[in-house]
Structures are given as structure tokens and as C-alpha cells.
Amino acid sequence: MQEPETRRPPAHAVWRWALIGLVVAGFAAAFGYVGGWLAPGRLTPKRIIDALQANGGEHPGFRRNHAKGICVAGRFESSGALAAYSTAPLFAPGDTPVVGRLAIPGGNPYAADSSVPIRSFALRFDLADGEQWRTGMNAMPVFPVSTAQAFYDLQLATHPDPATGKPDPAKPKAFFAAHPETAAFLAWIKTAKPSASYVTETYQSINAFYLRDAAEQRHAVRWKVVPEQPASGDGGPAAGDPDYLAADLAKRLGEGPLRWHLQMVFAAEGDPVDDATKVWPADRRTVDAGTIVIDRMQAQDDGPCRDVNYDPTILPRGIEVSNDPLLVARSAAYADSYLRRTSEEGHLPGTASPKENHP
Amino acid sequence: MSHADTFHPFARVLHWLMALAILSMLFVGAGMVTSVEARHAWLLAIHKPLGITIFVLALIRLGFRLTHPAPPLPADMPEWQKLAAHASHWLLYGLMIAMPLIGWGMLSAGNYPVTLGAGLRLPPILPSDAALFAWLREAHRYLAWLFFLTFLAHIGAALMHGLIRRDGVLQSMTGGRRSA
Numbered sequence: 001m002q003e004p005e006t007r008r009p010p011a012h013a014v015w016r017w018a019l020i021g022l023v024v025a026g027f028a029a030a031f032g033y034v035g036g037w038l039a040p041g042r043l044t045p046k047r048i049i050d051a052l053q054a055n056g057g058e059h060p061g062f063r064r065n066h067a068k069g070i071c072v073a074g075r076f077e078s079s080g081a082l083a084a085y086s087t088a089p090l091f092a093p094g095d096t097p098v099v100g101r102l103a104i105p106g107g108n109p110y111a112a113d114s115s116v117p118i119r120s121f122a123l124r125f126d127l128a129d130g131e132q133w134r135t136g137m138n139a140m141p142v143f144p145v146s147t148a149q150a151f152y153d154l155q156l157a158t159h160p161d162p163a164t165g166k167p168d169p170a171k172p173k174a175f176f177a178a179h180p181e182t183a184a185f186l187a188w189i190k191t192a193k194p195s196a197s198y199v200t201e202t203y204q205s206i207n208a209f210y211l212r213d214a215a216e217q218r219h220a221v222r223w224k225v226v227p228e229q230p231a232s233g234d235g236g237p238a239a240g241d242p243d244y245l246a247a248d249l250a251k252r253l254g255e256g257p258l259r260w261h262l263q264m265v266f267a268a269e270g271d272p273v274d275d276a277t278k279v280w281p282a283d284r285r286t287v288d289a290g291t292i293v294i295d296r297m298q299a300q301d302d303g304p305c306r307d308v309n310y311d312p313t314i315l316p317r318g319i320e321v322s323n324d325p326l327l328v329a330r331s332a333a334y335a336d337s338y339l340r341r342t343s344e345e346g347h348l349p350g351t352a353s354p355k356e357n358h359p
Numbered sequence: 360m361s362h363a364d365t366f367h368p369f370a371r372v373l374h375w376l377m378a379l380a381i382l383s384m385l386f387v388g389a390g391m392v393t394s395v396e397a398r399h400a401w402l403l404a405i406h407k408p409l410g411i412t413i414f415v416l417a418l419i420r421l422g423f424r425l426t427h428p429a430p431p432l433p434a435d436m437p438e439w440q441k442l443a444a445h446a447s448h449w450l451l452y453g454l455m456i457a458m459p460l461i462g463w464g465m466l467s468a469g470n471y472p473v474t475l476g477a478g479l480r481l482p483p484i485l486p487s488d489a490a491l492f493a494w495l496r497e498a499h500r501y502l503a504w505l506f507f508l509t510f511l512a513h514i515g516a517a518l519m520h521g522l523i524r525r526d527g528v529l530q531s532m533t534g535g536r537r538s539a
Contacts (some may be wrong), residue, residue, distance in 0.1 A: 010522065010523055010525060013523065016522040016523055017523065019518070019522065020515055020518040020519060020522060020523075023514065023515075023518060024511050024514060024515045027510075027511060027514065028511060030386070031385065031386065031389060031507055034386050034389050034390045034393075035389035035390070035393055036389075036393035036394075042393065042394070043395055044393045044394070044395065045392070045393070045394075045395055046393075048395065130472060130480060130482070131472055131480070132471075132472050148395040148396075306489075307469075307470070307487070307489035307492075308470070309469065309471075313400065314471065314472065317478055321400070323397075325396070325397065327400075328395065328396065328397055328399050328400045329395040329396075329399075331399065331400070332392075332394065332395045332399045333395060335392075338469070339493060339496055339497075342469075342489040342490065342492050342493040342496075343493040343496075343497065345489050345490055345493070346489065346490025346491070346492075346493040346494060347490070348493055348494065348497060
């Protein structure tokens with residue numbers, strides 16, 4: 001340009017360079033802090049999934065929790081009874097297709113069905129307008145802990161000792177002693193038995209949500225899906241079969257579709273909306289929103305549920321998250337698990353390949 | 360100060376608006392994927408609509424830039440610096456446009472609804488494909504890193520022009536008086 005010949009070196013050049021360096025380093029440090037690299041104590045989604053993976057073992061391609069499961073599909077037949085409380089289009093009378101997954105907790109996809117007394121049911125409702133509702137429910141009344149940090153600490157406390165393959169009993173004991181909020185869960189699990197079937201269980205959202213009605217009013221709810229199938233009469237699990245749940249499901253689906261009722265339970269004044277360790281009294285107003293009809297199943301290796309992240313914060317208009325901190329934590333952690341398993345499926349560099357055949 | 364030495368006022372407004380938006384976006388992204396707290400949810404709620412805003416602004420800006428050339432760099436700048444300046448500017452343009460598209464495409468491939476809040480939802484731009492999701496998600500991460508490093512180089516170079524060389528390049532974007 002015009003003036004390069006007249007330009008002289010600046011005064012205090014060292015300080016000027018130092019200022020430039022400081023600005024650049026300041027931005028880098030701030031980014032490093034926000035991104036967690038300079039904040040090693042922060043609980044991140046990665047650390048939660050690492051802890052689950054450490055407990056469940058390395059199983060490329062599988063979910064890091066609830067690793068063992070089966071894809072199911074069918075529809076939701078809305079009764080219309082909930083339409084007054086939520087503008088979500090699926091609650092108007094009519095059918096909405098669902099892609100679901102029945103599973104057991106834990107990170108080992110080869111665990112015996114009798115190894116845990118809990119079953120889970122995840123659903124994705126595909127609304128006609130392109131919206132989705134995803135929910136992951138468990139057949140238990142409460143969650144053991146109310147925060148992500150406590151969940152993480154529970155994973156560490158129940159980490160199997162490499163020498164024995166079992167957790168050091170002192171650690172869970174110390175954890176539960178330090179976490180009195182686990183009392184309701186511990187009281188329940190003491191008498192809980194592994195069910196012989198997925199289809200006789202009642203699955204609960206456990207976390208609370210809000211419904212939003214047409215008048216913009218919010219209603220705090222939890223939901224559960226209650227089976228039409230009676231709990232008795234199937235004679236218990238087949239002895240020696242670690243995969244009896246899948247066999248039972250196939251047998252029952254061979255006889256006809258399976259049905260659950262989607263029941264919305266409304267909180268009363270004072271019921272905890274942000275604490276999954278606390279039950280609501282049994283007399284709360286309940287609205288039967290309709291029937292979930294499951295008419296087919298498929299192995300998860302190539303079934304339609306395999307690549308679904310059942311993130312419970314993916315909601316249609318008319319349903320909103322509550323302030324329950326577990327919901328955000330589940331969303332963040334599921335995303336990390338989903339990226340790991342899809343990276344393994346996609347054979348991204350640096351990832352372990354899923355096994356083609358299961359033992 | 361001649362008009363040929365500074366960017367058009369519209370280009371300057373866009374530059375500073377987008378500088379704020381993009382820097383916010385990089386911090387929002389880095390913060391949201393490393394948090395399990397409540398901020399994860401509200402950062403995510405900012406990330407998607409802000410990303411689309413940046414995408415739209417970037418297209419407008421690219422169109423304006425192609426029709427309104429930038430002021431020339433000082434003649435005495437070493438060739439390698441000129442090359443670095445041009446390359447980094449086009450890299451920034453590329454990232455401004457590619458990052459939102461990759462984010463949008465990655466959510467599409469993951470079969471997530473692409474919600475922007477307030478009931479707004481974008482259509483999927485890619486078929487549902489888990490492996491494609493994983494590739495795009497990782498590309499989003501590494502290109503965000505590249506974006507941030509390019510930003511550091513950009514701000515470092517801008518300050519070098521303004522404080523060391525004092526050659527008017529910084530002022531061509533700030534619009535202030537050129538140094539004597």
C-alpha cells in the first residue's frame with residue numbers, strides 16, 4: 001500500500017508481542033477450561049460411560065448400559081383421554097407407530113437374564129408430523145440415586161475387583177451408608193425377583209416430566225406402562241437358559257400381540273418433581289392415555305432399535321423435561337455411548353470392531 | 360482514509376456479528392459435550408438455532424464477499440504471510456458453512472429430530488445411517504478444533520497487524536483511523 005516505506009518499528013515491541021501472546025493464550029485457556037481439558041475434576045459424559053464400560057466389560061457395538069436387549073415394534077393406540085392435558089399430537093385419538101426395545105440393565109450383552117431383577121422398556125413414538133417422543137423406562141418404582149455424581153460414584157463403588165470378579169463388599173456398603181436417598185430403592189430390591197417375562201412387567205418413567213396443555217398450563221407427571229398380560233401362568237423361567245426372556249417373548253408374540261396401557265400419573269401439590277429416588281403416593285390421579293400394542297420382535301444385532309438412542313429428553317411439543325438432574329445427565333451420557341457404539345459399527349479409525357457372531 | 364482500504368460497512372457489521380456468534384458457538388459446543396449438568400440442556404438449546412443462524416449469515420457473507428472484493432493486503436507483506444492470510448480466510452468461510460451443515464447432517468443421520476426450539480424443526484438432509492452419523496459427529500468435533508485454532512491464528516495475526524506492523528490491515532476491519 002501507500003505507506004510501508006515510512007513505517008518504523010513500534011515502541012515497546014516486546015510488550016506488544018506479549019500482549020498478543022496473552023490474548024491468544026487467554027482464549028486457548030478459556031476454551032480448555034470450558035471443554036474440560038483444564039478441569040479434570042469435572043464429571044463428564046465420557047467419565048460416566050467409562051465407568052459403565054469398566055463394570056460391564058468391552059463389548060464393541062453394544063450399548064454401554066442395558067446392553068442386552070431385543071427390538072420390538074408396533075403402535076400406540078391413543079384413547080384421546082390425555083389430549084386435554086397435552087398438545088402432543090400423539091395423544092389425540094389415533095395410532096402412532098413405535099419402535100421399542102426390551103432389555104436388562106448392565107453393560108454385558110451376554111449376561112444371564114436372571115442376573116438382575118430389573119427389566120427395561122424403551123420406546124420411540126414416530127409422530128406423523130416428524131416429531132418424536134423417546135422414553136426409556138425401568139420396571140422399578142424409584143431410581144437408586146438422584147444425581148449424576150451419585151450415579152457415577154455408585155458405578156465406582158460396584159466396580160468388580162479384577163482379582164475376584166466381584167465388587168469389594170465394603171465399597172457398596174460405604175456408598176449406601178453415605179447416600180440415604182437410596183433407601184427406597186434398597187427396600188424395593190430386597191424383595192425384587194427377576195421376572196420370567198418382559199411382558200408381565202410394569203415399566204415406569206421414574207423421572208418426572210411436564211405435560212403442556214392448549215391453555216399453556218403445565219402438569220407434572222410420571223408415566224408407566226402397565227401390562228394387560230397377567231403376571232402368573234407362565235411357569236417361571238426355563239432352567240439353565242440364560243436367554244429365557246427372548247424365548248418367552250417369541251413364544252408369546254407367536255400367540256398374538258402384547259399390550260400395555262400408557263398411564264399418566266399426575267403429581268399433587270408438594271410431590272417431588274426433580275427427585276427420582278422418591279415415590280409418589282399410590283392414590284395420585286391417573287389417566288389412561290391409550291394402549292401400546294407390540295406385534296413383532298427382532299434381534300437387536302440388525303433390528304430397528306439398534307441405532308436408536310433412547311434419549312429421554314427427545315420430546316414432542318406438549319411434553320417437556322422437568323428439573324430432574326438425571327434427565328440431562330442421561331441425555332449427555334447416552335449421546336456418548338451412542339457415539340461409541342456407532343463409531344464401532346461404522347469401523348471408524350481407532351475403534352474396536354463389533355464381533356460378527358455372538359457366543 | 361480511502362474506501363478501498365477498508366471493508367464495506369456491511370461486511371464489517373457481518374464480520375463482528377459473526378465473530379461473536381462463532382466464538383460463542385465454539386465455547387457452547389465445547390461446554391455442552393463435556394457437561395452432565397443442567398447447562399448441557401440449555402447450551403444444546405442455544406447450539407442448534409445459533410448454528411443455523413451462522414449458516415445463513417455465512418451464505419450472505421460469502422455472496423457479499425464474492426461481489427465486493429476485500430481491500431488489498433499491504434504490498435510489503437511477505438508472500439508466505441499473504442498466502443497464509445488468504446488460505447486462512449477461505450478456510451474460515453469453509454468452516455462457517457460446513458460446520459452447521461455437518462451438524463444438521465449428523466442429526467439427520469442419527470435420526471434425531473432437528474429441533475430449533477419454539478416449535479421449529481428442520482427436515483432431515485441425510486438418510487438415517489448410524490455409521491454416517493459417527494463419521495459426521497467426529498468430523499464435527501475435529502473441525503471445531505480446526506475452527507478454534509484458525510480463530511487463534513486469525514486474532515493473533517490481526518493483533519500483529521495492528522500492534523507490530525501497524526499497516527492498516529486491522530483497521531480495515533475495525534474501521535478506525537489508519538496509523539500514520
